[in-house]
Amino acid sequence: MHVEPIKYTPAVFLDRDGTINEDVGYLRDTGQLTLIPGAVQAIQILNNCGFKVVVVTNQSGVARGYFREEFIGQIHDHLRAVLQRESAIIDAFYYCPHHPTEGLPPYRKICSCRKPETGMLIQATHDLHLDLSHSYMVGDKIQDIQAGKKAGVKTILVKTGYGCFIKEEDIISDYVAQDIFSAAQWIANSITK
Numbered sequence: 001m002h003v004e005p006i007k008y009t010p011a012v013f014l015d016r017d018g019t020i021n022e023d024v025g026y027l028r029d030t031g032q033l034t035l036i037p038g039a040v041q042a043i044q045i046l047n048n049c050g051f052k053v054v055v056v057t058n059q060s061g062v063a064r065g066y067f068r069e070e071f072i073g074q075i076h077d078h079l080r081a082v083l084q085r086e087s088a089i090i091d092a093f094y095y096c097p098h099h100p101t102e103g104l105p106p107y108r109k110i111c112s113c114r115k116p117e118t119g120m121l122i123q124a125t126h127d128l129h130l131d132l133s134h135s136y137m138v139g140d141k142i143q144d145i146q147a148g149k150k151a152g153v154k155t156i157l158v159k160t161g162y163g164c165f166i167k168e169e170d171i172i173s174d175y176v177a178q179d180i181f182s183a184a185q186w187i188a189n190s191i192t193k
Contacts, residue, residue, distance in 0.1 A: 008131035011091075012046045012187060013121055013148065015139030016057035018161015019180055021079070023140070026061040028071075030078045036160050038181025043088035045184040049191060051135075052091040052128050056120040058143070059095045063103030072097070092128060094120035116146030121153070138183045142166065145173045154190075156183045
């Protein structure tokens with residue numbers, strides 16, 4: 001019996017709030033979801049370049065009791081539908097509902113999935129057969145970049161969301177982009193060189 005070898009695909013891991021959509025603190029209603037300008041086109045670029053596009057997002061609002069885990073699924077279904085209408089595809093969503101010091105068990109705990117830890121990226125790698133050596137992490141916080149570095153992917157800090165408050169001397173990413181669209185352009189240019 002012949003077994004086809006698994007084909008590993010590069011991915012672009014995207015933070016959600018502050019990277020794809022405006023950061024409103026704790027998103028508690030689908031009506032608050034506003035895409036950052038250029039987000040649709042950015043995801044289209046990444047789709048066209050052959051990347052799996054994977055959202056990895058810390059959602060400690062669950063631990064803090066602001067919303068239930070089911071609500072995160074509703075937001076992600078809504079976001080997926082909004083993007084699909086423009087032929088921009090998110091391949092998978094991963095989230096961490098935990099916080100190390102806030103909220104109540106079972107959500108108040110130190111976990112391996114909350115960025116800057118790599119749990120979400122590693123889980124996605126197993127689930128989707130990803131090639132981390134040719135993958136990228138895009139986010140607006142130092143924790144996003146730290147998670148990417150620990151996972152061994154190239155990292156891009158966007159200057160939207162919290163990214164506009166990060167001081168030059170604190171930036172540890174491989175590249176700094178004005179927004180997700182500029183990040184996607186940089187990634188597309190990197191793979192064609």
